[in-house]
Amino acid sequence: GQVFKLEDYKPSEFLIPETKLTFNLHPTKTLVQAELTIRTRSGQPPNAALVLDGDELVLRSLAINGKVLDAASYTATPDRLTINELPQADTFTLSIETEVAPEHNKALSGLYRSSGNYTTQCEAEGFRRITYFLDRPDVLSVYTVRLEADSKEAPLLLSNGNLVERGPVESGALDSGRHFAVWHDPFPKPSYLFALVGGDLGSIKDSFTTASGREVELGIYVEHGKEERAAYAMAALKRSMRWDEEVFGREYDLDVFNIVAVSDFNMGAMENKGLNIFNDKYVLADEATASDADYAGIEAVIAHEYFHNWTGNRITCRDWFQLCLKEGLTVFRDHEFSADQRSRAVKRIAEVRGLRAQQFPEDQGPLAHPVRPRRYREINNFYTSTVYEKGSEVVRMIRTILGAEDFRRGMDLYFERHDGDAATIEDFLRVFEEVSGRDLSQFALWYHQAGTPSVQVAMRHDADKREVTLHLEQALAPTPSESRKRLMHIPLQFGLVGQDGRDIAVKAAGEGVEGDVIHLRKRHQTIRFTDVPERPVLSINRGFSAPIMLAMEQTAEDRMFLARHDSDLFARWQALTTLYTQALTQAYRTIRGGSTPEFAPALLALVGDTARNEALEPAYRALALSLPGEGDIAREIGQTIDPDAILAARNALVLAIAAANADDFAKIYEAMAASGPFSPDAADAGRRSLRNVLLDYLSAPAGDVKRAASRYESATNMTDRAAALAVLAHRQSGSPETVAALADFESRFRPEPLVIDKWFQIQATVPGTATVNTVRELMRHSGFSIDNPNRVRSLVGTFAAANQTAFHAADGSGYKLFADAVLEVERRNPQVAARIATAFRSWRSLEPGRQDKARQALVAISQHRDLSSDLRDIVERTLA
Ligand code: B3K
Ligand code: ZN
Numbered sequence: 001g002q003v004f005k006l007e008d009y010k011p012s013e014f015l016i017p018e019t020k021l022t023f024n025l026h027p028t029k030t031l032v033q034a035e036l037t038i039r040t041r042s043g044q045p046p047n048a049a050l051v052l053d054g055d056e057l058v059l060r061s062l063a064i065n066g067k068v069l070d071a072a073s074y075t076a077t078p079d080r081l082t083i084n085e086l087p088q089a090d091t092f093t094l095s096i097e098t099e100v101a102p103e104h105n106k107a108l109s110g111l112y113r114s115s116g117n118y119t120t121q122c123e124a125e126g127f128r129r130i131t132y133f134l135d136r137p138d139v140l141s142v143y144t145v146r147l148e149a150d151s152k153e154a155p156l157l158l159s160n161g162n163l164v165e166r167g168p169v170e171s172g173a174l175d176s177g178r179h180f181a182v183w184h185d186p187f188p189k190p191s192y193l194f195a196l197v198g199g200d201l202g203s204i205k206d207s208f209t210t211a212s213g214r215e216v217e218l219g220i221y222v223e224h225g226k227e228e229r230a231a232y233a234m235a236a237l238k239r240s241m242r243w244d245e246e247v248f249g250r251e252y253d254l255d256v257f258n259i260v261a262v263s264d265f266n267m268g269a270m271e272n273k274g275l276n277i278f279n280d281k282y283v284l285a286d287e288a289t290a291s292d293a294d295y296a297g298i299e300a301v302i303a304h305e306y307f308h309n310w311t312g313n314r315i316t317c318r319d320w321f322q323l324c325l326k327e328g329l330t331v332f333r334d335h336e337f338s339a340d341q342r343s344r345a346v347k348r349i350a351e352v353r354g355l356r357a358q359q360f361p362e363d364q365g366p367l368a369h370p371v372r373p374r375r376y377r378e379i380n381n382f383y384t385s386t387v388y389e390k391g392s393e394v395v396r397m398i399r400t401i402l403g404a405e406d407f408r409r410g411m412d413l414y415f416e417r418h419d420g421d422a423a424t425i426e427d428f429l430r431v432f433e434e435v436s437g438r439d440l441s442q443f444a445l446w447y448h449q450a451g452t453p454s455v456q457v458a459m460r461h462d463a464d465k466r467e468v469t470l471h472l473e474q475a476l477a478p479t480p481s482e483s484r485k486r487l488m489h490i491p492l493q494f495g496l497v498g499q500d501g502r503d504i505a506v507k508a509a510g511e512g513v514e515g516d517v518i519h520l521r522k523r524h525q526t527i528r529f530t531d532v533p534e535r536p537v538l539s540i541n542r543g544f545s546a547p548i549m550l551a552m553e554q555t556a557e558d559r560m561f562l563a564r565h566d567s568d569l570f571a572r573w574q575a576l577t578t579l580y581t582q583a584l585t586q587a588y589r590t591i592r593g594g595s596t597p598e599f600a601p602a603l604l605a606l607v608g609d610t611a612r613n614e615a616l617e618p619a620y621r622a623l624a625l626s627l628p629g630e631g632d633i634a635r636e637i638g639q640t641i642d643p644d645a646i647l648a649a650r651n652a653l654v655l656a657i658a659a660a661n662a663d664d665f666a667k668i669y670e671a672m673a674a675s676g677p678f679s680p681d682a683a684d685a686g687r688r689s690l691r692n693v694l695l696d697y698l699s700a701p702a703g704d705v706k707r708a709a710s711r712y713e714s715a716t717n718m719t720d721r722a723a724a725l726a727v728l729a730h731r732q733s734g735s736p737e738t739v740a741a742l743a744d745f746e747s748r749f750r751p752e753p754l755v756i757d758k759w760f761q762i763q764a765t766v767p768g769t770a771t772v773n774t775v776r777e778l779m780r781h782s783g784f785s786i787d788n789p790n791r792v793r794s795l796v797g798t799f800a801a802a803n804q805t806a807f808h809a810a811d812g813s814g815y816k817l818f819a820d821a822v823l824e825v826e827r828r829n830p831q832v833a834a835r836i837a838t839a840f841r842s843w844r845s846l847e848p849g850r851q852d853k854a855r856q857a858l859v860a861i862s863q864h865r866d867l868s869s870d871l872r873d874i875v876e877r878t879l880a
Contacts, residue, residue, distance in 0.1 A: 001869045002580050006321040006374045012139055014050055015039045019141040021131070025149040025198045027103040031060070031110060034096045034131040036141075036801055045088040052081040052132035055110070055125065059132070060097040079134040098131050105129075106787055114264035115223070117686035118154060119277060121270060124320055124379045127191035137317045140188035142502035144652060147198055151179040154198035155701050156221065160273045161185025168312060170648035183271055186527040187253070188420065190316055197260045202227045206234050208241050210251045216241075222283060227285040233259065233298050240303040243337050250310045250419040257281065259302075263753065266563045266831050267383070268301050271308030278305070279787050281754055281790060287678040287717040289755050292685035294718075299341065304334040310415065318422040320379045322373045323449070325425055328391020335392060344681035345569035345617045347847055352544045353623075354392065357631055358838075359385040359547070360452055364635070365841040366878050368479040372425050375481075375557070378873045380831050382817030386450070387673065393547040394446045400435045400491045400517060400545050401443065406805040409435040442489040442521060450479040450573075455520065459538045462486050468496060468506075468529040468536060472520050473485075480880065490520040492567075493545035496529065501565030504536050517545070537561050539575075542568040556582075559604055569620065574609065576624055579603055580653070584633050587649035592642065597652050604660035607623035609865025611661065611668055611694070617674060619686030622693045630804040640847045643804040647767055651700070658697040669694040669707075678717050685719070692723035699731045709737035712744075718755070721745070746783075756783040764799040771806035772813045775799045779821065786824055789832045796821045800839035807839065808846060812853030815840075819857040822871070830868030837861070837874045855879070 018037035023030060035183040040046050062069045064087060073085035086092070110129025111120050120126065128135040145159040146849040157166070157180070166181040168174065180279070192738035201221040218237060220230040221502070237259070244250040254274045265279035282301040285294055311333065312326035339347040362368060362385055369382070371391045376382050381604035399407040410432040417426055425447050433440050456473045472492075478483040493516055495503040512519050517541075518527060537558045541550050562575035580603075583688045587597030610624045628636075633646045658665065672691035674684070699708045708727040715721035717868045725745055728738040742763070749755035760783075763774055778784060778795055785791050800807045807814040843854035861867070862875045 016141045022146040028101045039091045046086045049586045050083045053128040053135040054132045055129045058736045099683040114262040121767040123192040137190040149178045157181035158197040159183035193795040195275045211245045219258045233283045236299040276305045291719040295680040303337045307333040315418045324387045324391035331392035332395040355796045370450045372447040406436040457552045461535045470527045472525045490546045492518040493542040494540040539571045542571045591645045599656045608661040618690035622689040643808045705732040712741045760795040767805045769809040795834040815857035830870035834870035835872045
């Protein structure tokens with residue numbers, strides 16, 4: 001396939017200031033008439049052919065300035081329209097008629113049908129599956145959209161912007177039983193933000209008054225009968241709108257804001273101007289069917305898509321290499337929003353856990369790429385956790401370096417200067433340099449260099465001189481196509497903690513320290529602190545100020561001290577997590593050596609003390625009790641990984657913690673029982689999460705099935721019910737109670753696909769090779785559908801991404817099952833297939849036997865005939 005390169009960017013010779021679209025919606029024969037005002041950028045008559053993008057298009061007719069073109073003056077293929085003979089004028093009208101079949105579109109890109117409703121997904125390159133166009137984000141156009149449909153099939157007709165006309169008033173022009181609606185969006189936008197919806201849906205309505213007094217009508221559209229489940233999403237939307245005014249000074253700009261939930265969707269949601277389209281998983285919630293994690297996910301995604309209205313829509317990207325300009329920044333904004341709505345420390349820990357579980361392996365494997373890539377073959381494969389989550393961390397570091405005030409001034413300048421632009425990362429960095437007077441050129445490497453930097457830190461204390469010396473050293477390992485790396489600017493928040501647990505006020509000698517931030521810019525850096533009254537304990541990378549791997553010489557005693565006393569709650573959690581990780585990697589080696597691991601009593605006691613510490617909120621304690629995942633442990637070990645030994649080590653630590661703290665855990669478990677009616681708020685969710693983590697410990701010993709079984713039966717909300725079911729399935733697999741609970745769950749929730757997804761996930765993550773067969777059988781379950789991305793991700797995706805011992809079964813059966821499933825998905829939906837196939841990315845870190853089996857599975861995929869460019873790109877990069 002073709003490789004697209006950042007350095008090849010050229011502005012388009014042609015612009016499309018105005019786009020008028022008419023859709024005659026029909027399941028298999030939708031006619032699309034596009035009337036495009038084309039203008040040359042130069043203002044001179046065109047001096048080259050006009051080349052428009054297409055993808056699987058069928059051209060029905062073509063005219064310029066109302067005159068049908070003769071066949072000799074253009075060439076049309078399914079993926080390109082080239083018009084050689086153009087009027088000698090700087091502006092003309094191009095009329096294109098194409099025909100598409102939404103019903104047959106299983107790739108869910110372009111115009112398709114989901115549960116009988118017409119819907120679109122155009123980012124990144126889906127608009128070219130609707131009509132021929134300059135389908136690139138720097139071509140901005142004002143859209144007017146007329147939708148015509150059968151009034152019974154699609155009483156609801158939505159598009160971007162404001163509704164300007166509707167009805168059968170001029171019904172003479174329409175076939176009987178059809179109606180129309182016309183929408184106009186005054187804001188010029190790139191084609192990827194176009195959307196339409198036609199269908200029969202229920203809705204809830206609300207309104208919002210902006211800071212300057214604009215009345216905005218809000219609508220959320222869902223399947224009939226599910227309207228009540230959209231209430232939480234609506235409340236989250238209104239909170240997002242207010243928050244963006246208060247924190248970023250951003251107001252909404254249209255008279256309407258609509259959200260439509262669909263059940264077949266390739267990702268989470270899409271920020272189309274004024275008409276967000278959502279995976280229904282991120283809209284629908286009530287206590288019986290949604291877990292606390294689902295509620296938090298809805299709040300975050302609703303906010304994310306809403307925030308795109310400014311960071312993405314009003315200011316969009318010049319080209320797709322700049323994707324992080326809108327995505328990293330918008331993730332940062334939604335993280336901050338959630339932190340303000342909930343608990344900041346808990347939110348930060350959850351973010352870092354996610355970053356380490358997803359982005360770190362990406363950055364350290366064959367698919368590593370810079371936050372702003374320089375090359376791609378398939379842009380849809382670059383909607384990655386590097387672009388999104390690491391992109392957000394980079395924005396966070398800008399704020400850490402500048403401070404909150406200058407950061408806000410920079411953002412204000414960005415909005416003021418670039419409103420209406422298709423901008424670049426250089427534009428973004430420049431505003432922060434201007435408002436702060438700082439040089440961010442070394443910092444900019446965070447956008448340009450792939451890989452996770454590692455930082456080594458050692459502290460020396462000289463009691464006689466009353467001095468502390470820090471030695472820091474940075475390194476960045478080579479990544480694909482970047483063998484030599486430059487030194488990074490790494491901002492490290494820190495404190496020197498005194499014996500009373502408080503930070504010691506320090507005086508730094510030499511460069512590199514500004515307030516509580518060390519700016520590491522050289523390979524080696526030494527920092528001296530004078531007048532230090534006592535030996536402190538170093539707390540560094542507080543709040544995870546930089547997305548790095550930290551190696552610090554520090555005793556277990558000092559770490560335990562930080563785990564009890566650090567005033568930075570993130571660093572406190574990190575100290576405990578590092579202790580867990582060290583204990584687990586040691587246990588892994590012991591098990592590999594054929595012995596039984598043992599754990600330090602002091603660590604087991606520290607866990608108990610943390611669980612009992614009522615000064616800490618329950619959600620925080622739940623996170624502190626959650627051991628590193630099997631993938632985290634694998635990353636720490638690095639190579640020749642044996643997933644069975646990792647699981648054994650982890651289970652051994654769970655049992656040791658449970659045995660040492662059984663009575664206390666049982667007491668806290670009871671104390672965390674719900675009192676009063678259900679609320680999805682952070683405080684109640686925190687109590688549930690602590691209780692459910694404790695249930696997992698208490699159910700770990702063989703045969704201890706009763707508590708989880710009764711928890712399952714008495715559960716009154718989905719959080720507790722699914723948690724109890726997971727504990728049963730993962731800790732007491734095969735017990736009669738587990739079998740009964742799995743059957744009960746299935747029969748209770750059969751009509752609820754989003755809940756059956758949880759049932760799939762829980763079973764797909766049961767440790768051990770037997771799960772390969774379970775997954776194979778569940779793929780034949782009536783609730784499974786290979787066409788539906790949520791089902792595929794829950795069962796097949798979860799199996800590969802979150803079940804180390806089954807996916808990496810030593811005999812290769814997990815890889816084989818997965819490779820076959822990927823190919824089956826790929827025939828319908830290349831984007832989803834390519835996405836789940838990234839589960840192979842860490843294959844080279846396995847022990848040789850598994851490596852070999854994984855390579856065979858990857859090669860088998862790569863040799864398949866007619867492989868999509870999406871899947872080929874992932875598989876070839878993974879094998880390279
Ligand atoms: N911008 C969309 C993602 C589109 C993915 C295309 N493959 C959702 C979001 O990030 O908000
Ligand atoms: Zn986004």
